[in-house]
Amino acid sequence: MRAGHPLILYCYDEPAGIPEGVEVRDAATILPRESIIRHRTGSVSLFSNWFRYELQRQGAGIWIDSDIYLLRPITENRSFLFGFEDVGIINTAILRLPPDSSLLKRLLKIFEEDSVPAWLPRRPRLNAWWRLKTQGRTGLSEMPWGVTGPRALTALAAEEGVTHWALPPHIFYPLHYTQADRILDPAFSLADMTASDSVAIHLWNENIKHFKDKPAPPGSFLAQLQAEGA
Incomplete structure (x- = not known):
């Protein structure tokens, strides 16, 4: 909004x-x-x-x-x-x-x-094929x-x-998932993590969930997010 x-x-x-x-x-x-x-x-x-x-x-x-x-x-x-x-x-x-x-x-x-999804690696693909033949379903939850x-x-x-x-x-993913913890570091401003024409930044919840709700270091982007109620 x-x-x-x-x-x-x-x-x-x-x-x-x-x-x-x-x-x-x-x-x-x-x-x-x-x-x-x-x-x-x-x-x-x-x-x-x-x-x-x-x-x-x-x-x-x-x-x-x-x-x-x-x-x-x-x-x-x-x-x-x-x-x-x-x-x-x-x-x-x-x-x-x-x-x-x-x-x-x-x-x-x-x-x-x-x-069976063709983009599966060989072993999971064979397992999915076997489930399809023996159980009638590829078993997405097991992939x-x-x-x-x-x-x-x-x-x-x-x-x-x-x-x-x-x-x-x-444009949408200027912050790589391996760099997700930069939002916790006051040394990295939002400008440091994005480009001039970036439209969004993906915060990679799976990578930050262990610290996102804890008090963030002052001056960090996470502190800004918390202040905004994000």
Whole structure:
């Protein structure tokens, strides 16, 4: 909202502390609660990928992960909106896809669990094939982390010939995930971590979750985020 965008929060159970101005919608209007699937680690990121793709199928707007900090409004008026997080890897944290695109249909098809993703490494691919033959499902929850997210989008975007739509890393992902702890260091200002034309910065929640809620060092970007109530 600070960047000028209306914000819709989808949830099954409304959490406390929602900022004023955020529109809350029932997540069951996108996918029923019974659809929730978890990775073997317990993470719901697997379901989160399914949810964002279904959101695109319904033409419900741009998906933005909750650990994205917008620096300015997203003004890119393009059908395929996504960006590289690193060389050769397209991230799904900011995403818009045409509802009728073949790419989106193929991403959603993954969750039917009736075919083995070709981008899996050899051993997990063989395991998925075996589960499909013996259990009737490929077993997404047993596959390596991220198989339905960036790995899937990167592989299928290449097959569909739309990789050229991906924006360079410094637009949405100027802070590499290996540098996520820089937000804790007062020596690194926001300007140090972004480019002049960066639109967003990804905070990599999985990498900062062990310290993000603790009092941050004064002068750090995390201290600024905490002061903003982010």
